[in-house]
Amino acid sequence: MYQDPSYQELLMDRREESRENAMGLAAMVTGSLSVVTACCVLSGFFFGGLAVTFAALSRVDEKLNRQGKTGLFAGITGILLGAVFLRLWVRLVF
DSSP states (O other): OOOOHHHHHHHHHHHHHHHHHHHHHHHHHHHHHHHHTTTSHHHHHHHHHHHHHHHHHTOBTTBOOHHHHHHHHHHHHHHHHHHHHHHHHHHHHO
């Protein structure tokens, strides 16, 4: 069965686009988890780092998609909130 080469290219583009959308979604989910769990100091850093990594992997032609941007922003926010809670915890304990 013969398939048009342009059809094959379209399928490859779709597969690449769906992978990037999946990474953007993973960035958004882990970024949200980092903000929610920032009060548990280490998990905010862990999920925030994952969100930033997944957002970087979701780049398309030097641009972030919407989910990647949201995940990046939420991940950085979770890391910063984790740092604030870590500082508060150190002040209260020591």
